[in-house]
Amino acid sequence: MLDATGSTLDGWPKSMNNTSKTSPLAADINNDGAVEILASTQDGHIYCYAYDGTLLPEFPICNPTSVTSPIALHDLDGDGDYEIIAGSTSGISVWDYKELHGSFHPWTLYRGNIQRTGNYADNLTYAVEPSMPSNDFMLHQNFPNPFKNSTSISYNPGAFHFEQAQVAVFNIKGQKVREISFANGSFSVQWDGKDNSGRTLANGVYLYKLLTENYESGVKRLLLIK
Numbered sequence: 001m002l003d004a005t006g007s008t009l010d011g012w013p014k015s016m017n018n019t020s021k022t023s024p025l026a027a028d029i030n031n032d033g034a035v036e037i038l039a040s041t042q043d044g045h046i047y048c049y050a051y052d053g054t055l056l057p058e059f060p061i062c063n064p065t066s067v068t069s070p071i072a073l074h075d076l077d078g079d080g081d082y083e084i085i086a087g088s089t090s091g092i093s094v095w096d097y098k099e100l101h102g103s104f105h106p107w108t109l110y111r112g113n114i115q116r117t118g119n120y121a122d123n124l125t126y127a128v129e130p131s132m133p134s135n136d137f138m139l140h141q142n143f144p145n146p147f148k149n150s151t152s153i154s155y156n157p158g159a160f161h162f163e164q165a166q167v168a169v170f171n172i173k174g175q176k177v178r179e180i181s182f183a184n185g186s187f188s189v190q191w192d193g194k195d196n197s198g199r200t201l202a203n204g205v206y207l208y209k210l211l212t213e214n215y216e217s218g219v220k221r222l223l224l225i226k
Contacts, residue, residue: 001037001053005202011053016060018043022070023110028102029073029082030056033174035104040067040086046095051173058097065090070110075101082108103219104174106205139210139217146223147193153180154188155210155217162212167191170207170219177201179211193224200226 001012018041025038029048036056038048044063048056061084069087076083076094084095111118137158142151153167167189169178177195182188191208194200203226210217 001051003202009051009053014047014049014053014055016041016045016047018045022067024107025071025073025109026105026107027073027082028104029097030099031102033102033104035106035172038071038073038084040071042066042068044088046071046084046086061095063088063093067093072110073101073105073108104172104207106172106221139220141220142191142208142222146225148225150190150192151222152188152190153208157187162215164213166211167208168211170209171201172205172207174207177206193226 001009003009016039020039020041022040026035027038028034029036029038032050034051036048036050038046040046044066046059046061046063046067048059050056063086065088067086067088071084071086073082073084075081076085077096080100082097082101084097086093106112110116137156139155140153142153144151155165157165164181166179166181168176169180169191170176178191179196180189180191201224203224206222206224207219208222209219
């Protein structure tokens, strides 16, 4: 695991004691607000590491035969947790991971999306939205996206009036880096890619949501390219 400067993060790299010829996945599989990394080996083991490199206690999963295709994550039965899907020499194996997943899921299948573009930006239009306070309420996707100098974030309040609405921006670790309050009567703000201290942030994927005095929206993603 490398940071935006190319430096190895603490706790990495990890040894899985066998050859891996498939790409890893990145998603919040246990709703802890941080991304976990999943990878498989040719001898049939699937590993899952926390962001700091700690192996999750339920792993590794041991398949009786070799895992021969890239693994994938999806909530197949709609119960709020991920199933882990893998092709093996004996067919297709599916494991039900019994923890509710979070809303951070940047890379859940081979090359990132069903079009197999291998591009982060192509995954940003997909977001999981919780129950909204009104069918008319909507937090919009930022525009432009990706962006370089400034991007607009807006929402439609529907039938609701919020006295204290703001956008909170998070890095991929789930750390809050910026808060921007909406002016009274305004439903749009501009973000310049800087944190609360005015420092320019590194290129990459960031997450944002709407916070009010009594409501918190679902998470959306944006891509900063300087």
